[in-house]
Structures are given as C-alpha cells and as structure tokens.
Amino acid sequence: RKEVEQDPGPFNVPEGATVAFNCTYSNSASQSFFWYRQDCRKEPKLLMSVYSSGNEDGRFTAQLNRASQYISLLIRDSKLSDSATYLCVVNEVGDYKLSFGAGTTVTVRA
C-alpha cells in the first residue's frame, strides 16, 4: 500500500468553479502535511502547509482529518492559472523526509 494516495484526476473545471480533492495517508505517526503545486516540467512549489484546525490562503482551503487520515484541498473561483498537478505531501515528527502522493491533475478551462 502506498504511503500517500491521491485521486489522479484529471479534474476538468470551468473558470470560476470550485474544485476539491482529497489525499489519504497510511502512517498515523505523520505530523506535518503540505500541498505542493507542480507545473509541467517545473519543480514542486509549496502551496500551503496544512494545520490541524484547517487553514485558508486566499482561494485555497486545506483541511486535515487525523481520525480518518486524510487531507483535502479546495480551490474556489478557479482561474486558468490554477491548472497544475497538486501534490499531497506528509512527513513524520522529527523527520524531514517527505512522502509524496502521485499528484492530482487539475485543468481549468475558459
């Protein structure tokens, strides 16, 4: 079983739509959670950290459910520039080694 699993998509949505997707992790000792964004042929870039209470950064909202071991990302009012692959990333306490999901592809169309 993979440590981090994501729905690969693709999610094809019109501009202005809301899109949401989840990621599950298998290691209950995981303590830090992140969403990274990766554009085609580019390196992953940190989108946001995910906190236990949930957090919002502009149009992006991240939630963490420790009991069910899943993380979610919601994008409101989608823009064309949101088209990318979103990587769910976790690591354990005291260990900076990251485990990556395979990514969820989002395509926003005009």
Added chain:
Amino acid sequence: SAVISQKPSRDICQRGTSLTIQCQVDSQVTMMFWYRQQPGQSLTLIATANQGSEATYESGFVIDKFPISRPNLTFSTLTVSNMSPEDSSIYLCSVVQVPGNEQFFGPGTRLTVL
C-alpha cells in the same frame, strides 16, 4: 525562502558514463535532500545529504550508484554513476527552511540517458 540553483539544468548522456549534478543554496541550511522524479511519476527520496559525513540513503538507493558530497552547508553534489536508460529522470535537490519545517526544491536537472 532560500534560493536554490542546480547545474546542469539538463543533459543527455551515453550509457555507462557518469554525471555529477550540483546544488547551490544562497544561505546556510542544515537539511538537504536529493530526490528523483521519473517520467509521469511523483518524487522519490534518494538520500539525505549530511554535511561532513556520508549521506543517508533510502531503500533501493546505494552509495556506489549515487555518491553524494556535502562539503559545507550551502552546497551538495549528486553523481549518477554508470548510467543506464532507466536513470533517465529529473533529479532535484531540496532544503528545509526553519522555522516552519517547510521544504523547498531546486529547479531540477533533467537527465536523459541514451
């Protein structure tokens, strides 16, 4: 966040040769890592580059194939030795920015082995 550069940005190499990839950071960082991203896949950790000592390799990766140097807190190299087409991949270095536990990636080195 730290500014990370990698050299070369891309290369095409012949089977059986070796390539050394450099990673330079504009500030001192404690934690530095090397990842691989094979075509169509996500990132896999190769090793932790330890300053002044041998790297710590993940399962499936060995020092003979991927020797790593980390002479100081701003620089590291990864060598891909005796390359085969299966080594064609993007190789990325990353650093941890403290406080915050957040990790940032270099632009990657795109390697094609013929």
